Amino acid sequence: MWAPYIWKNGELCEWEKAQVHVLSHALHYGTSIFEGLRAYEIGENACVLRPREHFERMLFSCRVARAPSPLDVDQWIEATAATLRANEHRAAYIRPLVYRGLGETLGLDGRSGPIETIVATVPWATYFGADALERGIDAQVSSWRRPGAGAVSALAKIGGHYAEAQMVLAEAKDNGFAEGIMLDQMGHVTEGSGQNIFLVIGDELITPGLGDSILEGVTRNCIRTIAADLGITVREATTPRDLLYKADEIFFTGTAVEVCPVRSVDRIIVGEGRMGPVTRAIQQMFFGIVTGALPDKWGWLEPVCIE
Ligand code: PMP
Numbered sequence: 305m306w307a308p309y310i311w312k313n314g315e316l317c318e319w320e321k322a323q324v325h326v327l328s329h330a331l332h333y334g335t336s337i338f339e340g341l342r343a344y345e346i347g348e349n350a351c352v353l354r355p356r357e358h359f360e361r362m363l364f365s366c367r368v369a370r371a372p373s374p375l376d377v378d379q380w381i382e383a384t385a386a387t388l389r390a391n392e393h394r395a396a397y398i399r400p401l402v403y404r405g406l407g408e409t410l411g412l413d414g415r416s417g418p419i420e421t422i423v424a425t426v427p428w429a430t431y432f433g434a435d436a437l438e439r440g441i442d443a444q445v446s447s448w449r450r451p452g453a454g455a456v457s458a459l460a461k462i463g464g465h466y467a468e469a470q471m472v473l474a475e476a477k478d479n480g481f482a483e484g485i486m487l488d489q490m491g492h493v494t495e496g497s498g499q500n501i502f503l504v505i506g507d508e509l510i511t512p513g514l515g516d517s518i519l520e521g522v523t524r525n526c527i528r529t530i531a532a533d534l535g536i537t538v539r540e541a542t543t544p545r546d547l548l549y550k551a552d553e554i555f556f557t558g559t560a561v562e563v564c565p566v567r568s569v570d571r572i573i574v575g576e577g578r579m580g581p582v583t584r585a586i587q588q589m590f591f592g593i594v595t596g597a598l599p600d601k602w603g604w605l606e607p608v609c610i611e
Contacts, residue, residue, distance in 0.1 A: 309390040311383050311423040316390050322422065329404035329417040334464020336403035337365045337373075340559045341384070343425070343608070345394035346596035351605035352388075352398070353559070353594060355381050357522045359400070365460035366402055371419055373402050380423070385608040387423045394610050397428035397560065403463070431560040432482050437587070440567030440579055441556075443496070445545060446472040446484035450494045450517045458494070458517040469497040483556070485548070485569065488517045493543040499558030500524040501566075503543065503551040504582045510547070513540035523557040523590075529602060530589045536582060548572075553580035555587075563587040 310322040330336040339362045343350035359380040366373040375383065384398055400423045407417030432441050448471055450458065456465050468486075476484035476497075485501065486494045493512055495501050500521040503510045509531050512518050531538045548554065552575045554566040563586060565579040579587070592598030594605070 306426040307391040307393065307396075307424065309387060311387045311390075313421055316386065322424075324403075324420075325406040327410060328406050328420075329414045330463065332410070333404075333412060333414065334462070334467065335369065335371060335414045335417070336401055336463030337362060337369050337371060338399060338401045338461055338463060341398040341400075342559050342594075343388060343393065343396045343398060344594040344596075344605070346605070346607070348394075348609060348611075349607035350388045350394040350396065350610050351594070351596070351607050352381075352384060354522050354526070354604050355384060355606050357525070358559075361461065361520070361522070362400060362402070365457075365462055368457045368460040369462050371402060371404060371414070374419055374421060381606070383421075383423045384425075387425045388608050389610055391425050392610055393425045393427070395427070396425040399424045399426070401463075428560070431558075431562070432564055436482070436564055437562065438565075438579065440565035440574075440577075441482035442480075442568045442571075443483045443485055443554075443566050444476050444479055444481040444570050445548070446475060446486050446497075448472050448475065448484075448486060450486040450488045452489045453515065453517055459514065459520055461519060466498075473497040483566075486517075487545055491545055492516060493545060493548065494518050496556050496558075496561075499556040499561045499564075502527065502555050502557065503547055504553035504580060505547065505551050507537065509536050509538045509582065510541050510543060511538065512543050516542055521558055523559055523562070526590060526604065527557050527563065527586055530586050531582075534585055534589065536586075548574075551575070553583045555583045563590050 359377040404414040404417035405420040472484035494517045548569045
């Protein structure tokens with residue numbers, strides 16, 4: 305058991321009772337829409353990082369998937385707060401999910417299936433292990449290409465799309481890397497299996513743009529704001545693969561991975577093989593804000609009091 309309670313379809317439910325039927329549509333066809341948020345512990349509070357942006361993206365993903373969310377943004381935020389309180393979680397990873405449940409037939413058309421909703425909060429520390437945030441991780445360019453822009457909606461967080469992301473990650477791990485970087489059909493860099501990517505080249509920070517088959521990460525947006533505040537020029541650009549081998553620094557960003565340096569790609573060392581000064585400055589400001597050491601000057605944290 306990771307937590308005593310899971311919020312399901314409007315009420316808090318004991319862990320053991322949060323079940324789905326084996327013929328649920330989502331289990332067979334990937335008809336689920338999800339988000340990943342983090343709460344950081346500051347004093348007595350669980351401070352949720354940019355919940356509004358996450359739930360707005362979730363409602364967008366639901367629209368793309370034609371699976372309307374029964375909850376609006378405020379209701380999702382309330383459900384999240386209720387789950388954090390029930391589990392007495394101040395620091396947690398938060399997983400809201402909308403999915404098609406057991407319908408009248410096993411047919412592909414999911415519209416007959418009921419829409420179910422959950423919010424889970426679980427303890428989850430660093431994604432790549434304790435020292436990765438300092439030492440960086442080794443990544444490979446995946447042999448799997450991201451489906452083209454017209455094939456899947458990269459901007460929507462739909463469960464079925466993550467079948468590919470899992471193959472990318474499993475391949476990378478089997479090959480001895482921590483993560484895989486997906487190229488698009490043209491060979492341009494998109495992102496990691498579950499995180500956005502930034503490259504430092506000279507005095508610029510470069511990241512693939514919204515038309516380059518990426519998810520528009522909430523952390524990516526934080527990092528752009530932080531970089532601008534630090535006087536670093538950020539440029540969205542179509543990024544050829546070979547820039548990965550030219551970059552002075554590379555880092556991943558995401559709710560789970562936070563701001564994590566990449567120290568090598570395909571066994572080619574990035575920069576000096578350790579966290580570079582731009583990554584460090586950005587990472588320090590990010591963690592300064594979410595730990596409460598620096599003022600939350602952009603109002604990113606929504607506190608939930610846990611008694
Ligand atoms: N890309 C993908 C494919 C992801 O799954 C995630 C995680 N949600 C991200 C990027 C990073 O997004 P965020 O910063 O909003 O967590």
